[in-house]
Amino acid sequence: VGCWQFMYLGSTFPRNYNVLLPSFHFYCFSAGGWDTSSPDDIIVGQPKDVVHCMIVVRREVWCACRNSVHIVSPYLREVKKSFLVSSNPAGKVACMAVNGLGVCITMEASNVIQVFHASTQEQLVTIDIAPSVREILQGCDPIIRQHKLPRLRVTTLQAFRNLIWVGTSAGVILTIPATMGIGRTTTAADFIKPPQPQAAYNGHTGPVHFISYTQREIKSSVRSPTSSTGEFRERMSSRGYRGTHTDGSQPSSLSSQQTSPVHSIDLDNLEEESKNFLPIANTEGFVVSGGDGYEDFKTSALADVDCGHEDTSSHLIVWEMP
Numbered sequence: 001v002g003c004w005q006f007m008y009l010g011s012t013f014p015r016n017y018n019v020l021l022p023s024f025h026f027y028c029f030s031a032g033g034w035d036t037s038s039p040d041d042i043i044v045g046q047p048k049d050v051v052h053c054m055i056v057v058r059r060e061v062w063c064a065c066r067n068s069v070h071i072v073s074p075y076l077r078e079v080k081k082s083f084l085v086s087s088n089p090a091g092k093v094a095c096m097a098v099n100g101l102g103v104c105i106t107m108e109a110s111n112v113i114q115v116f117h118a119s120t121q122e123q124l125v126t127i128d129i130a131p132s133v134r135e136i137l138q139g140c141d142p143i144i145r146q147h148k149l150p151r152l153r154v155t156t157l158q159a160f161r162n163l164i165w166v167g168t169s170a171g172v173i174l175t176i177p178a179t180m181g182i183g184r185t186t187t188a189a190d191f192i193k194p195p196q197p198q199a200a201y202n203g204h205t206g207p208v209h210f211i212s213y214t215q216r217e218i219k220s221s222v223r224s225p226t227s228s229t230g231e232f233r234e235r236m237s238s239r240g241y242r243g244t245h246t247d248g249s250q251p252s253s254l255s256s257q258q259t260s261p262v263h264s265i266d267l268d269n270l271e272e273e274s275k276n277f278l279p280i281a282n283t284e285g286f287v288v289s290g291g292d293g294y295e296d297f298k299t300s301a302l303a304d305v306d307c308g309h310e311d312t313s314s315h316l317i318v319w320e321m322p
Helices: 129-138 144-150 229-237 295-302
Strands: 004-007 011-014 024-028 033-043 049-055 061-063 070-073 078-084 091-101 103-109 111-117 125-126 154-160 161-169 175-176 208-217 244-247 283-292 312-320
Touching: 033 078, 049 091, 061 091, 070 091, 091 154, 103 154, 111 154, 129 144, 129 295, 154 208, 154 283, 161 208, 161 283
Parallel strands: none
Antiparallel strands: 004 011, 011 024, 024 033, 049 061, 061 070, 070 078, 091 103, 103 111, 111 125, 154 161, 161 175, 208 283, 244 312, 283 312
């Protein structure tokens, strides 16, 4: 079993690493508990395919096999639609993340993120992370840059609140506005240029292995509910998130740049599912990144200190979200 996906329909999907039969099991939850004795097997892909990863998109399960994604309906217990992510038959989908109507997908050993429309499955835009990573690594030794940049790839994707978090093989952590202005009728022609990923000053010396998140309720009335579109847009354009290193120290600002999203966001024209990134009232969120070593790229650049220290052990970086 590689992973599980839970849906509020009372269903759970464990991924099955079966090279002879690409399938996963569908378990139902009722008042009596989980029925694990008689799951429904759903076949996806072709023989000898492997189910690499799954995400829940608009009450359906997107299941990646090799270079394709198969959309499974939990109601019908069948594959509704399939589409190619890459024309390379030897390619393999590595990571997927969804927030609103934008689904970010990256292929294995690739530094490009492809954004698909959740409803139409149209490829809307491709985002190359290399320029942002190259810029943040300017303060590193040239040998370090030559080692990291040619083999640069996306290692993990995670969506939380108003951002898509991107982990890289270079240890750099990037963020992308989650919705990117994607509405029901958005097409590829609406993107004049791709969104620019924002690189964090704080990251890892080696590859980023995972990015996860959690949130907790604030019992005091310090934070008021997000009730207005103006306040939301102010949160959306903010990049001054605070991070906490595992030793209790406070890393510097999350973003290396203070740029606005490429597209403005019109909440009135977005579907209800596109609003699921809005912060829940009276809660605070935390994003956790795990990787090899810890690196403050801003300090390395200013002090002319070579990148590559503290890479002998795994580190966690905790980001406090507004």
